[in-house]
Amino acid sequence: MNTWKTLYLKEVKENRTLFIFLLASTACLQMVALLSFDEGQVVPSPHFLWSFLPYGSFLILPFLLSHSFAQELKGQTHYLLLSLPVSRTQIFAAKVAAVVTLSTLLFILNTAGLSMVFIGLQNLAARGLGLQASLPTVDLWVLASMFYVSAMAVMLGIASGIVGLKLVVRRFSGLAATAFAIFVLYFYFSTLADVLALPAVLGTYEASVWIDSTNPDMVLRMGEPKPIVVNFMFVAHSLVVGLAAMGIGMWLFEKRAEA
Amino acid sequence: MIAVENLWKRYRGATALGGISLTVEKGRVLGILGENGSGKSTLFKILAGVAHASEGQVTISGQPVGVETRRITSYLPETNPFYDWMGVIEQLEFLASFYPGWDMAKSRQLLDLMNIDSDRKVGTLSDGQRARLKVVAAFSRSSQLVLMDEPLGRIDPPSRKRILQILLNEFRFGEQTILISTHLVSEVEELIEDVTFLRSGEIALSGNAEELRQNRGMSLSDIFEEVVE
Numbered sequence: 001m002n003t004w005k006t007l008y009l010k011e012v013k014e015n016r017t018l019f020i021f022l023l024a025s026t027a028c029l030q031m032v033a034l035l036s037f038d039e040g041q042v043v044p045s046p047h048f049l050w051s052f053l054p055y056g057s058f059l060i061l062p063f064l065l066s067h068s069f070a071q072e073l074k075g076q077t078h079y080l081l082l083s084l085p086v087s088r089t090q091i092f093a094a095k096v097a098a099v100v101t102l103s104t105l106l107f108i109l110n111t112a113g114l115s116m117v118f119i120g121l122q123n124l125a126a127r128g129l130g131l132q133a134s135l136p137t138v139d140l141w142v143l144a145s146m147f148y149v150s151a152m153a154v155m156l157g158i159a160s161g162i163v164g165l166k167l168v169v170r171r172f173s174g175l176a177a178t179a180f181a182i183f184v185l186y187f188y189f190s191t192l193a194d195v196l197a198l199p200a201v202l203g204t205y206e207a208s209v210w211i212d213s214t215n216p217d218m219v220l221r222m223g224e225p226k227p228i229v230v231n232f233m234f235v236a237h238s239l240v241v242g243l244a245a246m247g248i249g250m251w252l253f254e255k256r257a258e259a
Numbered sequence: 260m261i262a263v264e265n266l267w268k269r270y271r272g273a274t275a276l277g278g279i280s281l282t283v284e285k286g287r288v289l290g291i292l293g294e295n296g297s298g299k300s301t302l303f304k305i306l307a308g309v310a311h312a313s314e315g316q317v318t319i320s321g322q323p324v325g326v327e328t329r330r331i332t333s334y335l336p337e338t339n340p341f342y343d344w345m346g347v348i349e350q351l352e353f354l355a356s357f358y359p360g361w362d363m364a365k366s367r368q369l370l371d372l373m374n375i376d377s378d379r380k381v382g383t384l385s386d387g388q389r390a391r392l393k394v395v396a397a398f399s400r401s402s403q404l405v406l407m408d409e410p411l412g413r414i415d416p417p418s419r420k421r422i423l424q425i426l427l428n429e430f431r432f433g434e435q436t437i438l439i440s441t442h443l444v445s446e447v448e449e450l451i452e453d454v455t456f457l458r459s460g461e462i463a464l465s466g467n468a469e470e471l472r473q474n475r476g477m478s479l480s481d482i483f484e485e486v487v488e
Contacts, residue, residue: 084357085358
């Protein structure tokens, strides 16, 4: 077995309880959302909104990375890790890969659940009770992928950068971490408009995802009944910013990590 | 085998190693003796590649410390570096996948010798058993250099000398160079061939153990008290 794979599997096994918990929680939320539909229903139950909640994992998951490094220090297992005949970058990459694996599994499970919820909403709309919806499954997957990948890239970059930064800044490390996160987010959003103004060399995607109601008992609106055009430069920009921040973290870890 | 030249290590203003120079020939057993805080562990960390030198040069088999030297070095840190959630065999197999020369049959033999139940999780082992597991990990492969940082600390006193003797006589791979750091001088006195006494991050005395004993007419324990304390 190659060394990278061994490190990666160690990370997955070490965090398996959390992995299972998060996947099971996501599955439960999707079940609650799906069970909110029934045969004689006129108005969708608000419980279907639970289906969107697990996407919030992009705010938490990257910090699993910081937690993982902190656990190594706490358990003093970093002595073993750092003495292995592998580069520090490989150790770091294995931890990042474990987080990416979990977030990918969560994303797939969640979007599959949401697809079924959308089918339920479309079935309701088909009864002609005042609910109108355009919820193509392909559009859902493409849009969700673009936004989730972008958000994860930036957040994972921030978390990685913080791991590296904490090796350099010993005093006020919390303050330095916050400043770094604010800086990356500021840079990301302040340059986003300029990037999107550039020619869409990577292409665009036109999606039509919306829900509207004319029934006064049913206050529900999501999106506009017109196509959404998403520029792939948005994803590229997020990946570039995220990878740059991650690069800083990895470089600092390679140069400064020690027991 | 090991060449250390003007090695400095500073931690936020405090000097752990103050410009030490040292050479160790291949196949020797060297004792690094000093009180707590004398810089023994710091020196071992740098040799093992888990800490960076602030200044100076360190080479092992002619190569600067890095991935290649870590491949030929077995390091037993003073702390317990194992994952509590892993089983004993799982932990050894994890390590084995990084070192081509790992001998799993030897691991099992050593586990028997050290009286460690291989079916248990690392987290359920006592401190003493974990210390013995470090020894198993260090001697299960044909590394060229073994760094044992306070290897006896958590092992029960009656077994210490016996374990070290068996390891060096029966489980040593060929001409392994072995560095043992300790402040329990009497327990390694008969095993070490060369000795370096560290005091406040500097070398206080260094030489062949037998010659030092003869020249000074006293045991290493007595020299330790005279030189270091």
